[in-house]
Every structure is written in C-alpha cells, then in structure tokens.
Amino acid sequence: MTGKTGCRDIELIRRAGQGEADAWHELIARHRADMLRWAGRIVPHRQAAEDVVQESLLQLFRHIGRLEDPSRLLPWLRKIVRNRALMELRSSENRRAARSEPLPEEGPAQPAAVRSAEPSLMAAGREAVRQTEHLLARLGERERQVASLQLLAGLSAEETGRRLGLSRGAVHTALARARAKLADGWFDEEARLSADARRRRNRPSYGHAMEGSAGMPGGAYDTLCWAMLASAWTAGKRGISLSDVFAATGHSFRFQTTPDLGISGPYAYDWRRSVRDGWSHLGLSGRTLGGPGASLDRPEQLAEQLEQWKEALDRGRAVIVWGAGNAEFGLVTGYDDTLRCWIATDTTMSGKRIPYARLGRGRRDTEWFSSWPAAEADVGSRSESLLPVLELAASRLRGSPGDPAGQAETVSGQQAYRLWIEAFEQRRISSPLSASYHLAVMAEARGHAAAFLERAPSGARFGRTVPRNARPALQEALRHIRASAQAWQEAARLFPLPFGGDTSAPGPTGHAARLLARAAASDLQAADALDEAAWLWHPFFSAER
Structure with a gap:
C-alpha cells in the first residue's frame, strides 16, 4: 500500500481508531468492493459473500486499534476475508449451492462517494459503533480512560500518565486490565456473531453427539486414550477397546518424563502426533486444532473452532478437548447456541455447560487443543493393519530420537528409565505425588500393552491376521511385556496414589x-521381538497388497 492511496488509508486508520465515524465509513467504502471480490473467489453465491464481508468488517473494526503497521491494511483485510469465507464454505448448504448471482469482476472500484451511500455500509458503521460502546462499557472509568488514550489515540504510557495524573506503573496496570476485559469482550462478541450467522443460515441451534455420560467408557489415568475411545465410538467404531486405543496411539508402549521428574511428565508428549497415529491406526481420518503449548488468544481462532466443532457435533462426533474441567483431556459432547455454551464431559463431571468464549481460555496457562474423527479411512488401507502398530510399539519402547517432546523438554524410553532408577537409588525424589502418578500411569499403560498383544494374532480389530511365521515372535514380545507390566504394578503398589509413599x-x-x-530390560527384549515379528510380516504384507 503506497502513494496517495496508502497515505490516505493510514490517515483513515488513525482517525477511525480514535472513534471518528466518518473516517470509518470512508475506509469501508474504499475497500468493500475488493473484499466482496475476494470473498466471491471462495464462497459459492453472492449472499454468502455479502455475509462474509459484513462479518469481516465487524472484525476489522474490533481490531483496528491493534493494527501495528497501517501500511499492511490490505494483506490483513485479505486474510480476514479469506478465513471468514473458508468458514462460510464449510457449511453443508453452501457446499451444495451453485452460484446464483455473479460477483463483481476485477476492475476499477466504484467512486467512494457512491459506495459510501450504500445502506449496508451505514449499517456496518452503526453496528461497529454499538460494539465499541458495548466493549468499553465493560471497563472501569480509569481503565476506559487509559484504553482510549493508549489504544485509540495512540499515546505513550508517559503521555497517558501525564494527562490522567497517573504513574507509569498505574497506567500499565490499568491497560493490562483493560486489555483482558476487552479480550473477553471480543471473544464473547465472536461467539454471538457465530450464533447469529448460523441462525441466518437456518443451521441448528442445538446439537449433541451423546447425551451426558451415556455409553461412556470407563475412565483412565491416560485421559487422551479414554477420550479418543469415546470419540471413536461416536464415529461408529464400537468394536474397539481401550487397549486398542492405547496401542494405536503408541501410549501403551511409551515411557516419557521431564528432566525434573515433575508430575507433568506423563502428558509431556506431542498430542497432535498421538491423535494422528491413533485415528490412522483405528481406520479413521481426524481433524485437529491447536496443540501442546498453543493458546486460544485470537477471536478468529474461536470462530474457526466454533464452526468446525459444531459441524462435527451435527454429524454426531464427540470432540476431544484439553482442560474442559481440569488439567486433563475431556469431551465436548454438545452445543447450545441459545445459551452460547458447550456441553462437556470428562472423568470427573458430566454435562457441564461451558461458555463458548471460555473453553481453552479459562486460565492464562490454559492450552488450546481439540481433535475429532472426521471420516472413516479406506477399509483396505495400510493404516488399518496391525503391522504399523507393531512398528510404532517397538519405536516407543526404545524411545527413539523421534519420540516427541510436547509441552516441555522430555526424555523417553531407556533414557527415562535411567533418570527414574537413579532418582530412586539416590533417594532424591522431590515430589512423592509425581512418583506415584508416573508409576500408576505406567502400570496402566503396560497392562493395556499386554491385553492388546494377547488379542493381536487374530488381527480382529486391525484388519489383518498375523502371518503364522511371525506369531512366535509376537508371543515372545507378549511374554516380556507381561514381565514389564508386573514390575510396574509392583512398583505402583509401593507408592500408591493419592498420597504416595515415603520416597526417602x-x-x-x-x-x-x-x-x-x-x-x-523387559521393554528392550519386547522391542526386539516386535521388530522381528514386523520383519517377518513384511513380505506377506507386500504380497497381500
């Protein structure tokens, strides 16, 4: 954005940020035709494009005070329109619709004086002013004064302090509070806009994949596997067990911890990789938003989440989420646009209502993650074979260099064993609860590994039976895994949850x-046996294909 046009936009952005309605109207008039053309390249008919532009304009107004580089207005606008148009396109009726009215072609835009007279522009301006007043009303008097001077007028903390008679520290405190309240307001407004848009498109205002905890599997220390099992059931995979999910994700064969041996160790892995492996090996394709360390800090992320989760729930698929009630995985099993809330379940509660704008934002350190099964994979695909599960198991038992770090730096496999063995030998475990939790999680995991390998030769859950010449190696792996499970179970009894034992x-x-x-030692022997079984199976697998 250069020359006179760019300079004019920069001036209009500054004035619109200060609350001048005329500048806002002219800014809309200058770019609305381009926005409509951008939307028209993605959505299937003119009315949908108009909706995209209106919602994009509202998002522009809410965020215009946060545009750090006004010269980047056009790329920013284009990104907003594209994201909104893609969300519009995901609705089933828009995917089926044909173009009903041509959209404007490339060419010179209409004169600003003509475009600014359009009623829709004036309506957008009035709505933007209403939204601003509504958001500012959330603030206390001092917060409102500081926000107006710093965010809208662009004054520095020192200049703001001089005008209001406040110290620099007081200005920063007031601004931090104002930003937090305005962020809540933006997210709440995003939720309202999403619900209103669905209502205009005659989409359902209520949906659910399961009622409460009806049909839910039993809980587990590894709540991701528990949640994946329940979600897979809603996708029609009722024949699988919790042990199958533990194996499909590799969790039953993994051991990872953090260098400080903290209680977060069992969750310190790559969540995205686990669900990707799990859905694939269970014969499903999956969708995932966020990940370990990700945060829901932009309203457009919420808009994407709202649209995709509701689409999944309308299809009867429960959505796996992190932090629905506690710091663990749970499920979103329904939604209610009237109350603008999700219906969530985890191992401790069922049917809890959580506002759209709060899930994933409950605390400053809340991590944003969700996943759900999108569709069933091809029946004959390699992903449904037991072979890749055995290969994954051997890798996880050893703790390969590719074994992921997730929420924190992690160590896995034999290296993780060395850390804990040394800590027990030297009696330098600072958290008895962490020790008890690690032991309980691992006793559960290896127990599921043994249960899975007991049924593995039939291949009933994973599409193909194991060739006869590979079965002895699989039985050898089972023998070593049982020994590992027994050792972990005995260790867990020494330091039982919830209070642990005397680690000194x-x-x-x-x-x-x-x-x-x-x-x-048993894990290493099991990994060798699994590698042998996979090696013996490969020629048969290739011949079958």
Whole structure:
C-alpha cells in the first residue's frame, strides 16, 4: 500500500481508531468492493459473500486499534476475508449451492462517494459503533480512560500518565486490565456473531453427539486414550477397546518424563502426533486444532473452532478437548447456541455447560487443543493393519530420537528409565505425588500393552491376521511385556496414589529401582521381538497388497 492511496488509508486508520465515524465509513467504502471480490473467489453465491464481508468488517473494526503497521491494511483485510469465507464454505448448504448471482469482476472500484451511500455500509458503521460502546462499557472509568488514550489515540504510557495524573506503573496496570476485559469482550462478541450467522443460515441451534455420560467408557489415568475411545465410538467404531486405543496411539508402549521428574511428565508428549497415529491406526481420518503449548488468544481462532466443532457435533462426533474441567483431556459432547455454551464431559463431571468464549481460555496457562474423527479411512488401507502398530510399539519402547517432546523438554524410553532408577537409588525424589502418578500411569499403560498383544494374532480389530511365521515372535514380545507390566504394578503398589509413599526410605526406593531396571530390560527384549515379528510380516504384507 503506497502513494496517495496508502497515505490516505493510514490517515483513515488513525482517525477511525480514535472513534471518528466518518473516517470509518470512508475506509469501508474504499475497500468493500475488493473484499466482496475476494470473498466471491471462495464462497459459492453472492449472499454468502455479502455475509462474509459484513462479518469481516465487524472484525476489522474490533481490531483496528491493534493494527501495528497501517501500511499492511490490505494483506490483513485479505486474510480476514479469506478465513471468514473458508468458514462460510464449510457449511453443508453452501457446499451444495451453485452460484446464483455473479460477483463483481476485477476492475476499477466504484467512486467512494457512491459506495459510501450504500445502506449496508451505514449499517456496518452503526453496528461497529454499538460494539465499541458495548466493549468499553465493560471497563472501569480509569481503565476506559487509559484504553482510549493508549489504544485509540495512540499515546505513550508517559503521555497517558501525564494527562490522567497517573504513574507509569498505574497506567500499565490499568491497560493490562483493560486489555483482558476487552479480550473477553471480543471473544464473547465472536461467539454471538457465530450464533447469529448460523441462525441466518437456518443451521441448528442445538446439537449433541451423546447425551451426558451415556455409553461412556470407563475412565483412565491416560485421559487422551479414554477420550479418543469415546470419540471413536461416536464415529461408529464400537468394536474397539481401550487397549486398542492405547496401542494405536503408541501410549501403551511409551515411557516419557521431564528432566525434573515433575508430575507433568506423563502428558509431556506431542498430542497432535498421538491423535494422528491413533485415528490412522483405528481406520479413521481426524481433524485437529491447536496443540501442546498453543493458546486460544485470537477471536478468529474461536470462530474457526466454533464452526468446525459444531459441524462435527451435527454429524454426531464427540470432540476431544484439553482442560474442559481440569488439567486433563475431556469431551465436548454438545452445543447450545441459545445459551452460547458447550456441553462437556470428562472423568470427573458430566454435562457441564461451558461458555463458548471460555473453553481453552479459562486460565492464562490454559492450552488450546481439540481433535475429532472426521471420516472413516479406506477399509483396505495400510493404516488399518496391525503391522504399523507393531512398528510404532517397538519405536516407543526404545524411545527413539523421534519420540516427541510436547509441552516441555522430555526424555523417553531407556533414557527415562535411567533418570527414574537413579532418582530412586539416590533417594532424591522431590515430589512423592509425581512418583506415584508416573508409576500408576505406567502400570496402566503396560497392562493395556499386554491385553492388546494377547488379542493381536487374530488381527480382529486391525484388519489383518498375523502371518503364522511371525506369531512366535509376537508371543515372545507378549511374554516380556507381561514381565514389564508386573514390575510396574509392583512398583505402583509401593507408592500408591493419592498420597504416595515415603520416597526417602531406602527399602521401598531401592526395591522400586530394581523393579524399574527389570521393566527396562523387559521393554528392550519386547522391542526386539516386535521388530522381528514386523520383519517377518513384511513380505506377506507386500504380497497381500
């Protein structure tokens, strides 16, 4: 954006940010035709494009005070329109619709004086002013004064302080509070706009994939596997078990921890990779938003989440989420546009209503993650074979360099064993609860690994039976996994949840170190046997294909 046109836009952005309605109307008039053309390249008919432009204009107004580089207005507008148009396109009726009215072709825009007289532009301006007044009403008097001077007028903290008679620290405190309240307002407004847009398109205002906890599987320490099982059931995979999900994700064969041996260790892995592997090996394709370390900090992220989750729930698919009630995985099982809330379930509560704008934003450190099964994969695909699950299992048991770090730096496999064995031997475990939790999680995981391998030769859950010449190696792997599971279970009994045991006593800690050393050796032997089974299977797998 250069020359006279760019300079004019920069001036209009500055004035619109200060609340001048005439500048806002002229800014809309200058760019609305381009926005309509951009939308028309994606959505299937003119009315949908008009809706996209109107919602994009409202988003522009809410965020115009945060545009750090006014010269980047056009790329910013184009991105807003594109994201809104793609969300519009996802609705089923728009995917089926044909173009009903031609959209403007490339060419010179209409004169600003003509475009600014359009009633829709004036309506957008009035709505923007209403939204601004509504958002500012959330603020206290001092917060409103500071926000107006810094965010709208563009004054520095020092200039703002001089005008209001405040110290620089007081200005920063007031601005931080104002930003937090305005962010809540923007997210709430995004939720309202989404619900209103669905109503205009005659979309359902209520949907659910399951009622409360009806038909839910039993809980687990590994709540991601628990949630994936429930979500897979809603996609029609009722024949699978929790042990199958543990194996499909690789969780039953993994051991990872953080270097400080903190309680977050069992969750310190790449969530996206786990669900990707899990859906694929269960014969499903999946969709995922966010990930470990990601945050829901922009309203447009919420808009994407609202549209995609509701589409999944309308199809009867429960959505896996992080942090619905506690710091664990749970499920969104329904939505209600009238109340603008999700209906969520986890291992501790069922049917909880959570406002659209709050899930994923409950605390400053809340991480944003969701996943759901989008469709069933081809029946004959390699992903439905047991073979890739066995290959994944061997890799997880060893803790390969590709074994992911997720929410924090992690170590896995044999390296994780060494850390915990040394900690028990030297009695330097600072958190008994962390020790108890790790032991309980691993006892559960290896128990599911054994249960899975017991049924593996039939291939009933994963599409193909194991060739006869590979079965002895699979039985050998099962024998070692059972030994590992037994060692973990004995160690978990030494330091039971919820209070743990005395990690400073030499007897229990020494015994735990020996048990973990036994489990580590068994895991390596199981990995070797699984590699042998996979190697023997490969020629048969290639011949079948």
